[in-house]
Amino acid sequence: SQQGEEDPQALSIQEGENATMNCSYKTSINNLQWYRQNSGRGLVHLILIRSNEREKHSGRLRVTLDTSKKSSSLLITASRAADTASYFCATDARGSNYKLTFGKGTLLTVNP
């Protein structure tokens, strides 16, 4: 069963614009992580936010978490063509023995 669902499925923007991706999940979580996947490659961890945190920053990345709405957003500011990739949220649901469940991903295309 899919715990996290990203929205939108695909997003196309121009270089320099901000990109926002959303993730909704169904059950209570310990933490939520965001991963990035370049075409033909494995996933790379970007950022983790714990259930008691509301916002976290890492470079051009900003993640928010709203546990009351069971949702998270990933904002990439001042996007670059190199940010073109698929982005996945992964949740560590309570009672799951810490196994991560991944969403289906958002495909971000940043046009030069």
Next chain:
Amino acid sequence: DAGITQSPRHKVTETGTPVTLRCHQTENHRYMYWYRQDPGHGLRLIHYSYGVKDTDKGEVSDGYSVSRSKTEDFLLTLESATSSQTSVYFCAISESNGSGEKLFFGSGTQLSVL
């Protein structure tokens, strides 16, 4: 890719044949995972291991078996491959299994079952 090697990178096989995929890590991490990635489904956990000879099932384990005889190697076997097992398979590792542990992924194996 964080000291993780998957082999082969690509494989084409016929329905009914056995297939073994290998994941090798040089990080000495305790936990190893096999995921499959399919369009419309994202990544789904097949099996995972929490130590040598210690394995457990994931979300989509039917038709798959695993073995871990050494810390560094985690094998995924399709005893009799079916077309529904055509997928990209990713191995991942983590140092522990506590909340907040991040996964490190290999580059994947593209498996086609004809």
